[in-house]
Amino acid sequence: MTAPIRVVIADDHAFARYGIRALLEGDPTITVVAEASTGKQAVQQVLECHPDVIVMDVRMPDGDGIWATREIQRVRPQTKVLVHSSFEQDPNVMAAMRAGACGFLVKDDDETQLPRAIHAAASGAWIVSLSDTARMRPWFDQLATARRENAFPQLTPREREILNILAMPRQTTRSTANRLGISTKRVVNAINDIKTKLGVTEHDDLITMARQAGLGTHT
Structure with a gap:
């Protein structure tokens, strides 16, 4: 129930x-x-x-x-x-x-x-x-x-940029890294920091939260 x-x-x-x-x-x-x-x-x-x-x-x-x-x-x-x-x-x-x-x-x-x-x-x-x-x-x-x-003011501009891209359809850690011209490891580290700041542990929950806040629709 x-x-x-x-x-x-x-x-x-x-x-x-x-x-x-x-x-x-x-x-x-x-x-x-x-x-x-x-x-x-x-x-x-x-x-x-x-x-x-x-x-x-x-x-x-x-x-x-x-x-x-x-x-x-x-x-x-x-x-x-x-x-x-x-x-x-x-x-x-x-x-x-x-x-x-x-x-x-x-x-x-x-x-x-x-x-x-x-x-x-x-x-x-x-x-x-x-x-x-x-x-x-x-x-x-x-x-x-x-x-x-105004979503997620506790994130840095770079973290919000990464979260915005991740929230777009069919985006992965690797594709996000390629899009930004940075290493996959840097994206993974940023995602971990974002999860800590937003109080979530699951990737799907993070993406859902981002999309509910209006991210993932614009570059």
């Missing part, structure tokens, strides 16, 4: 956290492992509990949701950040996506969207739920570019 999706709820309003928890606890495929009321607490809970997804408010004290999203993507990029806010202003959407969030939901939307969005986020999908999605279409290419350019 598949393990439940582990979720942290980050919101500075206790009533909001209670409502989200009550909603999610009705879904046996999701388990809430922790709550946070500030940005710094959100980052700490991610480090301690290793959730699959964090439901993140934007406006919180002691480090807002945008800062917390960026920090979580730096220290534990395996955790997907789903921004959940009352504020629908476009700058918040773009800021969240640039910080590394995989989705944005408005709190006033149909509450049944949240569990579905959590499942989608855990699988690596993007979620943008706004009352007027048509006006967001010109932004989607910008979001994809921003997400790719």
